Amino acid sequence: MANTPQAKKRIRRNTNRATINGARMSRIRNFVKKVEAAIEGGDKQTAADALKAAQPELARGVARGVLHKNTASRKMSRLTKRVAAL
Structure with missing residues (x-):
């Protein structure tokens, strides 16, 4: 168990x-x-839009x-390759 005030604060x-x-x-992840x-749905435009939103995240x-x-x-990189392959 933490004894010092610093250790308690760190916890x-x-x-x-x-x-x-x-x-x-x-x-x-979402x-x-x-x-x-x-x-998976095979919709390239939706996938590209979702990728564009995921990259800044x-x-x-x-x-x-x-x-x-x-x-x-x-x-x-992997997501971009998969979207481009659609």
């Missing part, structure tokens, strides 16, 4: 950050799922420190 802060970061990751659903995740830069880049 409080970590739980708050985990909640916020979880919400951010959930939001990113945007990516919309793209994947449009790809992934970039924001990188800026906020929720996603690694290469992970976001890889996801964008």
Whole structure:
């Protein structure tokens, strides 16, 4: 158990950050799922629009420190290839 005031504050802060970061990751996943659903549906225009909306969300995740830069880049690249293949 935390003994020092700094350690107690760090525990409080970590739980708050985990909640916020979880919400951010959930939001990113929802945007990516919309793209994947449009790809599965075979609608290129809807998939392209969903991809255009998902790209800034992934970039924001990188800026906020929720996603690694290469992970976001890889996801964008793979989704873009799949949309282009429709």
